[in-house]
Amino acid sequence: MKYKLMTSTIASLMFVAGAAVAADPTPVSVSGGTIHFEGKLVNAACAVSTKSADQTVTLGQYRTASFTAIGNTTAQVPFSIVLNDCDPKVAATAAVAFSGQADNTNPNLLAVSSADNSTTATGVGIEILDNTSSPLKPDGATFSAKQSLVEGTNTLRFTARYKATAAATTPGQANADATFIMKYE
Incomplete structure (x- = not known):
């Protein structure tokens, strides 16, 4: 009798333990991080394309021997700013000014720097030109x-x-x- 009682008790415990293991786990929620959404509503003739708002222009690699005199330049590398949803009834023209750290020697150029702690080139700056090949001073006003x-x-x-x-x-x-x-006019 004791044997049957012990066997049935063990069987019952195994059934209960098995049921506990087989039950669905309790859901757990944890913080996963933050997503930043950025944008802007503008009251302007056009909206700047998201692809133009943040872009990289690769100027290339050049030998220092290519620069033998002040004013020497490399080949011009094209880039563009795309405007969407333009309404010429709001403004007939668009113009752009660039703003950045000006070169100490020539304030019409952007000063160069290095992205990390590596060496920065000296004796050059970056010149931006518009569609008429006119240089644009990086002062935010030209x-x-x-x-x-x-x-x-x-x-x-x-x-x-x-x-x-x-x-x-x-x-x-x-x-x-x-x-x-x-600038829209």
């Missing part, structure tokens, strides 16, 4: 030539290049950042 707007999408074209600020240059990274300001 605007490009006005470009006429059409209904819908418009592409404003620019170029950038390295320009020597000294007769001799030293190797290193030659990066720069600039923000841009739109």
Whole structure:
């Protein structure tokens, strides 16, 4: 009798334990992180394309021997700012000004720097030119030539290049950042 009682008790315990193991786990919620959403509503003739708002222009790699005199330049590298949903009835033209750290030797150029703790090139700056090949001082106030707007999408074209600020240059990274300001008239 004791044996049957013990066997049935063990069987019951195993059934209860098995049921506990087989039950669905209790849901757990934990903080997973943060997502930042950014944007802007503008009361303007156009909206800047998200692809143009944050872009990288690769100027390339050049030998220091290419810069033998102040004013030597590299090839112009094209880039553009795309405007969407333009309404020329609101404004007929658009112009752009760039703002960034100016070169100490030539304030018409962007100063170069390195993205990390590596060596920064010296003796060069970055020149931005508008669609008429006019240089744009990176002061946030020198605007490009006005470009006429059409209904819908418009592409404003620019170029950038390295320009020597000294007769001799030293190797290193030659990066720069600039923000841009739109003017509609």
